[in-house]
Amino acid sequence: MPEHEISPLTTVGAVHLTVSDLERSVGYYRETFGLEVVVSEDGHASLGARGRELLVLVEEPGAQPAHPSTGLFHFALLVPERADLARWLAHAGREGIELTGLSDHFVSEAIYLRDPDGHGIEIYCDRPREIWGETIAARMTTLPLDVTSLLGELDDPATAPFDGLAPGTRMGHVHLKVSSIPETVAFYRDALGFALTAQLGAQAAFLAAGGYHHHVGANTWQSAGASPPPPGSAALRHATIVLPDEAERDRVVERLAESGHPPTLDGPDPRVADPSGNALLLTVA
Secondary structure, three states: OOOOOOOOOOEEOOEEEEEOOHHHHHHHHHHHHOOEEEEEEOOEEEEEEOOEEEEEEEEOOOOOOOOOOOEEEEEEEEOOOHHHHHHHHHHHHHHOOOOOEEEEOOOEEEEEEEOOOOOEEEEEEEOOHHHHOOOHHHHOOOEEOOHHHHHOOOOOOOOOOOOOOOOOOEEEEEEEEOOOHHHHHHHHHHHHOOEEEEEEOOOEEEEEOOOOOOOEEEEOOOOOOOOOOOOOOOOEEEEEEEEOOHHHHHHHHHHHHHOOOOOEEEOOEEEEEOOOOOEEEEEEO
């Protein structure tokens, strides 16, 4: 592995968010996705699926979304199989859950929505990797999702059971609002070590480890030149980058420091902010 590249075993971990009403948010995520409360105390709650932590919510009573600002565009829950996505969509239809988009990205099929604080959410499944292979940049697109085909995975969408997200569900990627694409690419590719898999001029970029289509997305559609949200906003607190071992984390930390982005310690883990103020916690699997 070249010295400047991050380990191909790198993944994305739990996303930490500020919310205005913890009870309301916990209820939303339990009812919408069947997430389980792992810990709830002192104004914060950890939520997960089948034992895997996915979200940490921290309450700031009365917090309001900051617009425009850099920060979270959406976090993305990756389900293992197409039928798992179909079961969730059938559940959403039966429960009248409001959606904001349904897209076919060729590499994946995705459904979008927002929580009560306006945090963007994607739930998606990947197409088999052999389909999109080594030509990610040429293949990634946004087309309408074929809902009929997706629901065709189920015998009867009206009665298909849903008792929570499937085992193996994980945080697939985070998509961030940034102030500058060139600065973002310089940070995530040249300093952190992700590969640039696709770029849409000065508007968007997608970066990943291990040949994935993207672990980090970034766009300026709502945030070009914007600043981070003010403290106390309903906003991203940090995303988590999960490295395979301590040696790899030490290597990444050293490279960040040499690039002018020295991490600071947040408890036992290093924490670093990208040029747009989006915070990342570097943990070990």
